[in-house]
Each structure stands twice: as C-alpha cells, then as structure tokens.
C-alpha cells in the first residue's frame with residue numbers, strides 16, 4: 001500500500017496516481033508538466049529527538065521512505081541504494097557544516113564533498129543507483145533487444161552534466177547524453193564531462209545558452225518518434241528524485257547547526273540558497289513544508305534574476321524585466337551555473353501555492369484547479385513571455401521566501417571579503433582555505449548566497465543563517481583568481497583538489513551539434529550514437 005505522499009501527479013493534470021518508479025523513469029510528464037507527490041508528508045512528532053544523531057544516510061533513509069512505498073523498494077534495498085550512493089563522498093559527514101562567521105551566526109553548508117565537487121552529486125549519485133535498481137529489476141531474464149534500455153538526455157550549465165556522468169558512467173542498459181552551451185561552462189567542468197570515455201557517455205556542445213539546451217531536452221521529451229523508439233529519461237531537476245534526495249541536507253544541516261557550540265540556543269534559522277533552476281531551494285521548501293522549523297528560505301540570484309523579480313514585483317514572472325523590455329536573454333556572469341533565464345522547478349512550487357490558496361471545498365477540486373492554473377501560466381510564459389499570479393499566491397510565497405539579487409561586482413567582493421575576514425576554526429577536512437592565512441575561499445555561486453546572507457543578517461540580527469555552498473571554488477578558477485590574485489597568501493594551485501590535476505590534459509570525446517541543427521538535429525545524433533553503442537555491445 002502506498003500513502004498519498006508516495007503517489008505522484010503531473011503539475012498539468014494529465015497524469016496522476018503514478019508510482020515513484022514511474023516518475024523516476026519518465027522524468028517529465030507527457031503533458032510537459034513536472035511530477036509532484038500528491039501530498040507533502042508530515043514528520044513523525046518526535047522527529048527532532050529521534051533524528052538528531054542519525055548519520056546522513058540514515059536520515060536520507062527516513063526521509064525517502066516517506067516518499068517511496070516499501071512495496072516498490074523494500075526498506076533494506078532502499079538502505080543499500082542510499083549507502084552505496086554516499087559511500088563515494090570524501091567526507092564522513094557527506095555534507096558538513098562550518099561556522100563561517102560565528103559573530104554573525106553565519107554557517108556554511110558544504111555540499112561539494114562528492115565525486116564532482118558540486119551539490120548535484122548528492123542527488124545524482126542516488127539517481128544513478130535508482131536507475132540501476134529499476135533497470136536490473138526490469139531486465140531479469142531478458143537478453144538482447146528485449147532488454148529495457150534507457151536513454152538519458154540532459155542539459156547542463158556545467159555541474160549537472162558532470163554529476164550525471166559520474167553517477168551513470170559504465171552502468172548497464174543506460175546511455176547518457178549531456179548537452180551544454182559551447183564555451184559557457186568552466187574549463188574544469190568541461191574537462192570533467194568530456195574526459196569520461198565510457199561507451200555509454202555522450203557529450204554534445206550546442207551553440208547558444210543553457211536555456212537553449214534545456215529547450216532541446218524538453219522538445220525531445222515531447223517528440224513521439226524518439227519516445228516510441230527510445231525510452232527517454234531525465235537527470236535534470238525536472239526528475240523528482242533530484243529534489244527528493246536534496247531534502248536530506250536541509251534536515252542534516254539544521255540538526256548540525258542547532259547542535260553547534262556557535263549556535264545561540266533558541267534562535268530562529270534561515271537558509272539561503274544560490275538559485276538558478278530552483279531545484280535546490282525547492283527541496284528546502286519541501287523540508288519546511290514537512291515541518292523543518294526554518295523561518296525563511298532566501299532565494300539568492302545572480303544578475304539573471306527572474307526569481308528575485310517575481311518576489312519584488314508582486315508575482316509577475318517574466319523573462320524580460322518590465323523596465324528593460326529590450327533585454328535579450330540570459331546574461332553571462334561570474335556564477336555561470338546559474339545563468340538561467342527560466343527556472344523550470346518554479347512550476348512545482350506554484351502548483352502547491354495554487355493548491356493551498358484555492359477556495360474549493362474538496363482536495364480533488366483544488367488539485368484540478370491548481371493543474372489548470374499552472375497549465376495556463378506556463379502557456380502564457382511560452383506565448384507572451386510571462387504571467388501574473390493572483391495576490392493570494394504571491395502572499396503565500398512571500399510568507400515562506402525572501403529573495404536577493406547579487407551583482408557580478410558584489411560576487412567578487414564577497415569572495416575577497418570572506419577570504420580576508422573569515423577564518424573558521426571548525427572546518428571540515430577538504431575545505432578550501434589558504435594554508436598561510438586560513439582565509440576561507442568561496443566559489444562564485446556560494447558567494448552569491450553569502451552576499452545574500454549578509455543582507456538578510458543585517459535585517460534580522462541574531463537569526464542563525466545557513467548559507468548553502470554549492471560548489472568547490474576550484475571549479476571556477478577565473479572568478480576566484482579575479483577576486484583573490486592580489487591577496488596575501490593566496491595561490492589557486494593550493495585549493496586545486498588532486499582529482500583535478502592533469503584533468504584538462506586528458507583525452508576527450510565530444511560531438512558538436514551543427515549550428516542551427518535544432519532539437520531535430522540532436523535527435524538524429526542521439527539515435528545514431530545509441531545505435532552505435534548498442535552495436536558495440538552485441
């Protein structure tokens with residue numbers, strides 16, 4: 001038997017009553033919507049005492065069990081999947097917390113201790129193992145063409161791609177295609193992806209931006225031809241498993257911070273999240289909705305600020321700023337993984353706020369209305385470039401969220417000021433700091449979050465802030481060098497993990513999608529490369 005939080009529906013209403021396996025394997029719903037649980041589960045009443053001293057994997061097991069029926073994945077199997085996923089992390093705590101600025105109650109949640117040094121590993125190590133688990137089960141006793149073969153298609157601005165590749169390389173019955181914007185990911189990120197030569201890994205460069213790559217992926221999901229011949233799957237945060245796996249570190253860090261000697265007992269906790277596609281902070285919202293006592297979630301954007309404009313404009317979600325109608329798309333910033341014009345996961349959040357604020361008397365009617373509202377908003381986004389949500393929806397959103405926009409200059413200044421002024425004494429092993437001065441070295445995405453945290457602290461003195469550190473600075477050498485090259489004791493080579501040494505010189509494999517080939521061109525490449533890969537196995 002499954003509970004409502006273990007059953008899933010599409011935000012646009014065409015599919016409902018799906019299992020966790022269905023939504024993981026499909027990725028995107030057939031109506032273009034995103035899968036969400038029919039209900040957000042509540043926490044057991046004694047969760048805080050019971051969960052306080054659990055390991056990261058044990059905590060993940062408790063949380064995931066609320067969303068995955070044991071009739072689908074027996075509890076012991078789920079435990080094995082989780083333990084395998086996090087055994088690849090370098091730090092025993094998996095996502096440790098450091099006291100970045102104890103005087104200000106500012107903590108940093110380090111999410112970069114996984115194989116590719118970014119927060120995406122937390123979800124993509126698990127997703128790779130979920131795929132493997134379901135494929136092994138589907139293929140018992142099958143051979144050759146009868147085997148279920150999954151074709152993963154993803155878009156990346158740098159981090160999802162490498163984390164997905166590391167989560168899936170060499171796995172049986174799955175091919176992974178990653179599209180990324182040519183020249184717009186950092187050299188280390190590009191090398192991380194293209195130096196993986198396993199036969200089931202395919203990198204494709206696209207002329208354009210991350211949004212162009214994301215549009216190609218969505219068009220491929222909507223293509224009946226490809227879907228009837230290949231089983232298409234997703235690794236982007238459109239895949240529900242990505243959001244689910246990330247919920248764990250919101251609980252883990254809350255419990256870690258409230259146990260820290262640097263935490264003032266009883267003070268409220270805010271969490272600040274550098275945001276692009278809204279997948280990371282959405283997991284925080286699920287945690288809060290389940291009952292995690294976080295007083296506010298703060299969305300931190302770079303100059304690609306559609307989310308910040310939504311909150312500040314009273315609920316207008318629009319690709320182009322109202323006062324900048326001639327703006328022509330995504331800006332290139334020092335935090336390139338967040339150079340995203342449209343945040344795909346926002347649809348999930350809007351669905352819940354539409355559902356919660358609807359006045360209909362039954363949950364069934366409210367669900368249907370929420371699907372209708374979301375479908376109409378997303379249609380408007382496509383046809384008119386934006387939409388306005390009702391007052392009740394923006395008010396509900398503001399009760400849970402605040403937002404900050406951080407400029408390029410502020411990003412660099414924050415990396416510099418942190419290096420000069422923050423010398424945490426409780427640093428986890430593998431944290432990036434100068435061995436001469438002890439100054440902490442932020443990556444530019446994390447710096448966007450820290451700058452937003454500083455502003456939030458000014459308005460809310462005494463409130464504990466957990467700022468999410470989403471990547472290791474070594475992935476973004478140019479921004480870090482720009483901020484620190486003149487600073488005493490700084491040397492980039494010192495923060496370079498041994499895993500990155502020589503990476504850029506390794507042999508690579510990548511296919512360039514011809515300019516103007518569009519999603520149809522990508523489809524033909526996918527078909528040809530899958531065929532070639534399968535022939536190689538026969």
Ligand SMILES: Cc1ncc(COP(=O)(O)O)c(C=O)c1O
Nearest residue numbers: 159275276277278279280337470
């Ligand atoms: C390093 C880094 N920080 C922040 C983000 C933004 O996260 P999200 O897209 O889940 O909002 C990304 C990309 O997604 C990233 O790679």
Ligand SMILES: N[C@@H](CCOP(=O)(O)O)C(=O)O
Nearest residue numbers: 156157158159160236237337
């Ligand atoms: N920043 C991301 C962009 C893709 O977002 P996703 O979270 O939806 O996979 C990246 O690094 O690729």
